[in-house]
Amino acid sequence: MVVLSAFFAAGTALAGGHAAAQKPAVIAMDDGQIKLAGIDLTQAGAASIARRVSVPGTIVPDSGRVAHVSVKLAGSVAELRKNIGDDVAKDEILAVLESREVADAKSEYLAAKLNNELQQDLTARDKSLWEGRAVPEQQYIKSRNAAAQTEMRFGIARQKLMALGVTNEEIAGLPQAPDGTLRSQNVRAPISGRIAERKVELGTAVGRDNLETELFVIVDLSRVWVELSVSSGDLSFVKEGQSVDVTLRGPGETGTGKIVFISPLLDKDTRSARVVASLDNPDGRWRPGSFVTAAIAVEKRDAPVTVPFAAIQTVDGRKAVFVRTKDGFEARDVKLGRRDGPTVEILAGLAAGETIAISNTFSLKAEVAKPGDED
The missing domain is CATH 2.40.420.20 (conserved putative lor/sdh protein from methanococcus maripaludis s2 fold)
Structure with a gap:
């Protein structure tokens, strides 16, 4: 210079x-x-100053942040609103299915709802007449039993819809819904994240009888895991809650995670244990499948x-x-x-x-x- x-x-x-x-x-x-x-x-x-154990590792998705979106009924894909790579929010509609099964279940629910409302009104009238001594008690008891039965059938019809994946809001709107929508069933995202896989196309038959049941795979990568392999000799120094300095091989990017799991079992071939560290990934730079080097602080002094x-x-x-x-x-x-x-x-x-x-x-x-x- x-x-x-x-x-x-x-x-x-x-x-x-x-x-x-x-x-x-x-x-x-x-x-x-x-x-x-x-x-x-x-x-x-x-x-x-810390003494650190350096071990190889791999970035993998957090298993608690992966969702396999599957169907609970037989039908066909009528509409696809999301594609691979799209970001989705929890409860956002991913696809729409058409199904005779869901149409039958919705019709059964509407009929049970109507019968229950009519029987409850009749029971309320018979109770008023019995209290005024206008009808015998036996008639009121019979009406009350019928009301209990219609209410039970109504509850069963509602539970059947929920088992098929119909939400409470959709069930509440069924009496006002157009007739043409009774056969439609929305498929919603159970978590927020990104579409990693889409396994069906428009018109695909899905459901039972050896048909495809999984429609999408959603992955939330805002937090990932670092899978580490720690030798038995170093395992006694490693504790859950310890910090881990993670370095991405190649670009050399670094981050800090925390150990969340130490396997109680050793691999019979390598004599090492699986150790998992959790790592925040707000900007998506830690991609699953990437190889990293992790330094675990096992001893600190000033x-x-x-x-x-x-x-x-x-x-x-x-x-x-x-x-x-x-x-x-x-x-x-x-x-x-x-x-x-x-x-x-x-x-x-x-x-x-x-x-x-x-x-x-x-x-x-x-x-x-x-x-x-x-x-």
């Missing part, structure tokens, strides 16, 4: 004649030059001094960071401890609160490593 070279040349001149013949211990740069050179700064400080690992450079075979001084930067040898992802522990050479460079440090390293000019 031309700008950085000019800065370093100026710093060397400031160091003085004899110092110019040495490798610069301090690279002179003021705040304006640091900003122009694109060097970011941060302070060393305490952080939690480290008094930590820095971003990107700040570490190797200078003359030793690990070093560039510490901000009043004149610029000083290359400081450090002793590294445990690394946790992008963070590394510093055991010696740096104190908490000191400011260091965390980007464009390669150029600083190159300046420190340059041989000195001869007098």
Whole structure:
């Protein structure tokens, strides 16, 4: 970088004649030059460092968020309102079936409803007449028994419709519905999500007698599972509720999930256990079938001094960071401890609160490593 070279040349001149013949211990740069050179700064400080078990995994749908939409009656597909890939909301109509079975059930319900209403009116009249001594008690008892029977038949007819998938709202609207709609049955989405499969076409016969019964498969991918395989040796460190750092192989995207299940059984061939982590997926970037690497935090402790690992450079075979001084930067040898992802522990050479460079440090390293000019 031309700008950085000019800065370093100026710093060397400031160091003085004899110092110019040495490798610069301090690279002179003021705040304006640091900003122009694109060097970011941060302070060393305490952080939690974890030991992690790294295991392979696969993204799969959350089994509680997959719905197989099947028919409960025999009929044919009269209308398809959704196709593969479409987003759907819960209770949205996916398709319309035509069925003699549902037409018979609706007709039976309407007849039972009418008979029940008439018998209830007759029973109420007989009760009033009996109380006024206008009819014998035996007539009222007979009328009351008939009312109980018609009410029971009405309830059975209603339950039959519900068993066929007719909703309460649709049942309530049957008396006002046109006659031509009695044979129609709406197929609704049981969950919100996306159509992953559509297994029928218009006119397809569905239902019993070895016909297709499943119409759609809906998947809600707003949350997915990560299927992990953990060896028996590491299994004792893994607990439900632990956090998991998930990295997508290839693009390198990362996310954080939580372990929700640990199988009590080991695979007889691999001697590993199935572990499932739940992972939020609001933007759909975690696609089922993708291979991932998961890091499970099995042990945590607080480290008094930590820095971003990107700040570490190797200078003359030793690990070093560039510490901000009043004149610029000083290359400081450090002793590294445990690394946790992008963070590394510093055991010696740096104190908490000191400011260091965390980007464009390669150029600083190159300046420190340059041989000195001869007098």
